[in-house]
Amino acid sequence: MVSPISKNSKTGSYATAQYNAAKPNEKGKKKYRVVKGDNLWNIAKTHIQKNNAKKSEISNFMYEIAKLNKKSTIKAMNNLKVNEVLYIPNNNNSKIAKAQPKTNTAKTTKQTPINSKTSASKNTTKPQIAKKHITPLTGINYLQTSKEINKILTHPNSRVNYTEKMIYKQNQIKKIPPKLYLAHGKAGIDYWTKTTAGKNAENKFFYEKNYSYDGKPSALIISKREGNKCQGAIQAEIYVNVNDKGKVTSFSYNTPGVNINDIAFDYKVSTNGKMEKPTDYGYYNTIATLPKTTVAKLTNNLQHIIDKKL
Numbered sequence: 001m002v003s004p005i006s007k008n009s010k011t012g013s014y015a016t017a018q019y020n021a022a023k024p025n026e027k028g029k030k031k032y033r034v035v036k037g038d039n040l041w042n043i044a045k046t047h048i049q050k051n052n053a054k055k056s057e058i059s060n061f062m063y064e065i066a067k068l069n070k071k072s073t074i075k076a077m078n079n080l081k082v083n084e085v086l087y088i089p090n091n092n093n094s095k096i097a098k099a100q101p102k103t104n105t106a107k108t109t110k111q112t113p114i115n116s117k118t119s120a121s122k123n124t125t126k127p128q129i130a131k132k133h134i135t136p137l138t139g140i141n142y143l144q145t146s147k148e149i150n151k152i153l154t155h156p157n158s159r160v161n162y163t164e165k166m167i168y169k170q171n172q173i174k175k176i177p178p179k180l181y182l183a184h185g186k187a188g189i190d191y192w193t194k195t196t197a198g199k200n201a202e203n204k205f206f207y208e209k210n211y212s213y214d215g216k217p218s219a220l221i222i223s224k225r226e227g228n229k230c231q232g233a234i235q236a237e238i239y240v241n242v243n244d245k246g247k248v249t250s251f252s253y254n255t256p257g258v259n260i261n262d263i264a265f266d267y268k269v270s271t272n273g274k275m276e277k278p279t280d281y282g283y284y285n286t287i288a289t290l291p292k293t294t295v296a297k298l299t300n301n302l303q304h305i306i307d308k309k310l
Contacts, residue, residue, distance in 0.1 A: 146257025
C-alpha cells in the first residue's frame with residue numbers, strides 16, 4: 001500500500017475541516033474493492049465523473065469518499081486494506097462547502113511573498129532574518145530547520161481566518177528553498193536515528209500494523225507520544241515498509257517541529273539512500289540520493305524494532 005498521511009492535531013485539522021464540509025451523494029453509490037497500491041486520491045481520480053477534472057475537484061471527491069465510508073481521521077483515510085469494500089458516492093452533482101478558489105486567487109497574488117511590504121509593518125524585517133538562517137545549513141538540526149520552515153509557511157497576519165492560513169501555507173510550500181527542505185529531511189533522519197537507538201528503544205513508542213493483500217504484516221507505524229501515554233499528542237511518527245521476508249525496504253516520516261504537507265509524509269527514504277518528497281496526493285519526486293551509510297544506522301534500528309513488534 002502507499003504511504004499513509006500522518007498528522008498531529010494542529011495540521012490534521014485542515015483535513016478534518018475538509019472532511020466535515022464534504023457532502024457525498026449516497027443516491028446511486030457504487031461498491032469498490034480496494035486493490036494493492038490503491039490510495040484515496042487515485043480512487044477518486046479514477047471514479048470522478050468528469051474529464052480533465054481539476055486537482056481541487058478530485059480532492060473534494062476524495063473527502064466525499066472518506067466521509068461516505070466514515071473514515072474521519074487522516075490515519076483511517078490512508079489505512080486502506082486490500083479487498084476492503086468502499087462505497088463510491090454518485091458525483092454527478094458532487095459538492096463541498098468551501099470557498100477556497102476565490103480566496104486562493106486573491107491570496108496568491110497579494111500575500112504569498114514573505115517580504116511583501118503590504119504585510120504588517122512590524123514584520124518587514126522578518127525576511128532578512130529568515131534568509132540569514134536559511135543560508136548556512138551545514139550541521140543544522142531539526143529545531144533550526146523547523147523554525148525557518150514555519151516562518152515561510154505561517155501567514156504574516158495572525159488575525160486572518162483558518163482557511164486563509166491553510167491556503168497561504170499550501171501556496172508557500174513551493175517557496176521552501178530546496179537546500180532547506182533537504183536539510184530538514186536529513187535532520188529528521190538524525191532525530192529518528194537517535195530516538196530509535198538503544199537496547200530497549202521499542203518501549204518508547206506506540207505501534208499500529210498495516211497488512212498486505214495476503215494478510216501478512218507489510219508495514220509498521222511507529223509513534224512517539226507526549227508523556228509516553230497512549231492519549232498523548234503525537235510528537236513524531238514514522239511509517240516503516242517491509243518486504244515479504246520482514247526486512248525494511250523504506251520508511252516515510254515527518255521531521256519533528258513542522259508538518260509541511262497536509263496530505264502525505266514530508267519524506268520517503270529507501271534503504272538504498274533515495275530520498276523523495278511528495279508532489280500531489282501520493283506521488284513522490286527524488287530530491288537526493290544519500291550515502292547508504294547515512295541511512296544504515298536508522299535502518300538497523302528500525303529492523304530491530306520490526307523484529308520485535310511486527
